[in-house]
Amino acid sequence: MRLSLPLRVALLSGLLLGGAILPIGSPLLADTVRGYVLHPDTGEQVAGVEVAFYLQQEGQVDELLRKTTDGQGRFEFSGPFLQDGLSFALAAFYEGVPHFTSTLEVGTQQEVIVEVYDPTDDDRQLRIPTHSLFLNLTGDNLDVAHLVQVENPEDKTYIGSGEEGLRQVTRFILPSGVAGLQSHSGRLIQAGGTLFHDTQPLLPGTTQITFTFSLDAQQLDRGYVHQAGYPTERLDIFLQPSDFQPGAPLRDLGVVDLHGSQYRRLQLNGLDRDQRITIPLPLVRSLRWVLKWAALGAIFLAALTVWGLRRRKSAVSTAIPDSRNAGQRREELLEQIARLDDAHAGREDDPEYRTERARLVEQALTAFRTLGGRNGDE
Numbered sequence: 001m002r003l004s005l006p007l008r009v010a011l012l013s014g015l016l017l018g019g020a021i022l023p024i025g026s027p028l029l030a031d032t033v034r035g036y037v038l039h040p041d042t043g044e045q046v047a048g049v050e051v052a053f054y055l056q057q058e059g060q061v062d063e064l065l066r067k068t069t070d071g072q073g074r075f076e077f078s079g080p081f082l083q084d085g086l087s088f089a090l091a092a093f094y095e096g097v098p099h100f101t102s103t104l105e106v107g108t109q110q111e112v113i114v115e116v117y118d119p120t121d122d123d124r125q126l127r128i129p130t131h132s133l134f135l136n137l138t139g140d141n142l143d144v145a146h147l148v149q150v151e152n153p154e155d156k157t158y159i160g161s162g163e164e165g166l167r168q169v170t171r172f173i174l175p176s177g178v179a180g181l182q183s184h185s186g187r188l189i190q191a192g193g194t195l196f197h198d199t200q201p202l203l204p205g206t207t208q209i210t211f212t213f214s215l216d217a218q219q220l221d222r223g224y225v226h227q228a229g230y231p232t233e234r235l236d237i238f239l240q241p242s243d244f245q246p247g248a249p250l251r252d253l254g255v256v257d258l259h260g261s262q263y264r265r266l267q268l269n270g271l272d273r274d275q276r277i278t279i280p281l282p283l284v285r286s287l288r289w290v291l292k293w294a295a296l297g298a299i300f301l302a303a304l305t306v307w308g309l310r311r312r313k314s315a316v317s318t319a320i321p322d323s324r325n326a327g328q329r330r331e332e333l334l335e336q337i338a339r340l341d342d343a344h345a346g347r348e349d350d351p352e353y354r355t356e357r358a359r360l361v362e363q364a365l366t367a368f369r370t371l372g373g374r375n376g377d378e
Helices: 007-016 282-314 323-343 353-377
Strands: 032-039 048-059 058-066 074-078 087-094 097-100 112-116 125-136 141-152 168-173 179-183 189-191 195-198 205-216 224-227 232-240 251-259 262-273 274-280
Touching: 032 087, 032 189, 058 074, 087 112, 087 274, 141 168, 168 205, 323 353
Parallel strands: 032 112, 125 232
Antiparallel strands: 032 074, 048 058, 048 087, 087 097, 125 141, 141 205, 168 195, 179 205, 189 195, 224 274, 232 262, 251 262
16 A cells, blocks of 8 residues: 555655664564554553554655554564565554654564554644754745754644644744745645645654745845744754845854855744744845835935025035045945845834934935036036
């Protein structure tokens, strides 16, 4: 029987986080795999539980057969297909939830103990010790990868809600406009809007969830917005291009080399559930600067018109600096204003910000007037 796609992927990529495997005594003969299903909370071996035997061949994971545990919670698989060194895995289906072992080899253990836990739909204890976020900006496209360590500290398996195969387990809030979403550790389903769920149950301990997607960078107004699905101890951001430095509140840890590619590593600690953080992007910010310069230019042009009329009426002569220096100064001031606006986005009422911005605007107006006076005299 061919294993369903979600379980195949989960088994291929996440089995190392599965149930305990305890070697006891000397190895078995190569044609037998035996063991029992254990409930750690009660310390009892569980009878009447289906145990499936999975075999990986040519990149595929197939279920060969199932056995039901006897009155003592024991199971046994045997046959000529069990050869020394053969890689396999087991899964005990307790309360409808698969509890996988890690990847095993025939002949290396006497017994396999598969641990199972009671299910729960309470996610209040879930947390994320480490969330790694990769942002790769290439042209107008932003490639995004999430590597998430989800910790379940309870002695129960978190199963979320919904039916088997379509369970809504681990929640993720993603930006709008997600394209090419692909899970590399199970299956992600869209619950509605920007809410997505991974479907694999979370056994006690740590489970890794990995997925990727892409976004149209030109549609990101102020950068990439990350929203924490659960309390997050550490958010690590790896950004390309690596020469871009977003600044506070992100802690800049410098440039790191990962598999031959350089990333700017940024870090933020202690995110609350549903907390949002905006990560500026260089392409998006450059686009905003163009728009801001155009808007500022219109304001300055209007101011110059009024100033020019007054100048003609008063016929006041002033000393005019070199227009080339004034033009360069104007560009520098416009860029400073744009940077200041970016740094205080959402905090426009800050008195220091308003004072500094007014000062820069006045200097920029002076530069524009200088250029206007030079052009008029020529």
